[in-house]
Amino acid sequence: MIETVDIVLPLEKSEEEAARRQAAALKLGVPAKRIGGIKLRKHSIDARQRAVKVQLRLDVSLDAPLPPDEPLKWSAP
Numbered sequence: 887m888i889e890t891v892d893i894v895l896p897l898e899k900s901e902e903e904a905a906r907r908q909a910a911a912l913k914l915g916v917p918a919k920r921i922g923g924i925k926l927r928k929h930s931i932d933a934r935q936r937a938v939k940v941q942l943r944l945d946v947s948l949d950a951p952l953p954p955d956e957p958l959k960w961s962a963p
Contacts, residue, residue, distance in 0.1 A: 887947070888945055888946065888947050888948075889914060889946045889948065890927070890943065890944070890946075891913045891943070891946055892913075892942070893909040893910060893913055893941075893944065894932075894940070895909060895939065895942065896939060896940070897931070897940055903924070906924055906942065907921055907924060910924060914946065914948075916948060920948050920949055921946055921947070922948065922952065923947040923950075923951045923952035924946055925952055927945055928941075928943035929941075929943075
């Protein structure tokens with residue numbers, strides 16, 4: 887099952903896979919070991935405050951690996 891989750895991390899932890907996995911598990915209310923894969927969908931920086939934060943939108947797969955993306959195909963009308 888794939889869930890979409892929005893998380894906020896401090897700038898210095900935003901690129902760490904373990905921090906993303908732990909935050910996603912906490913948000914979903916499941917143990918981190920149930921997460922089979924994470925795919926980044928959106929990455930935005932919130933620098934309005936003194937402490938810069940990063941907002942992430944992730945696709946999280948539970949109990950199975952994420953399926954591969956289909957290759958993009960260009961087509962004209």
